[in-house]
Amino acid sequence: MHLAMKPKSTEKVTSSGTSVQSAAISDNIFYIRVAADAACHLEIGVNPTATTSSIYLPADDYEYFKISPGEKVAVIGNVNIYVTELTE
Numbered sequence: 001m002h003l004a005m006k007p008k009s010t011e012k013v014t015s016s017g018t019s020v021q022s023a024a025i026s027d028n029i030f031y032i033r034v035a036a037d038a039a040c041h042l043e044i045g046v047n048p049t050a051t052t053s054s055i056y057l058p059a060d061d062y063e064y065f066k067i068s069p070g071e072k073v074a075v076i077g078n079v080n081i082y083v084t085e086l087t088e
Contacts, residue, residue, distance in 0.1 A: 005031060005086035012082055015040065015075045019050040022073040022083045029069055031086040035062035040077030048074035057081075 008029065013022045025032065034042060034057065041054040044067060054076070057063055064086075067073075075081045 005088055007033075008085040008087050010082050010084040012080055013073065013075055014080050015050075015077055017076070017078055019043075019048075019074050019076045021048065022075075022081075024070050024072055025067050026085055027069045029085045029087065030066060031064060032067050032073070033062055033064050033084040033086060034073060035082045035084075036060070036075075036077075036079050037081075038077060038079040040075050040079040040081060042081070043074045044071055045074075046071055048072055050074040050076040052076065 036057045039059045043050040043054040
């Protein structure tokens, strides 16, 4: 994957200590960028539930993920995450 991809849209997802899901990823989207304003845990899937055993994302950090259309990102923590769909 090259990082020179165009952002299509960004969704803000807020968790206050319980697992919360994003909207389903759009058709023809296969990569996302997730940025967090506080430390949190992420899970990706069709109906994901994030736990403290899920993928850890540190505060004020971001990560890129390969994803399939229709999947969602779940987050747990006291955090806002920003899920950006990326296109070529």
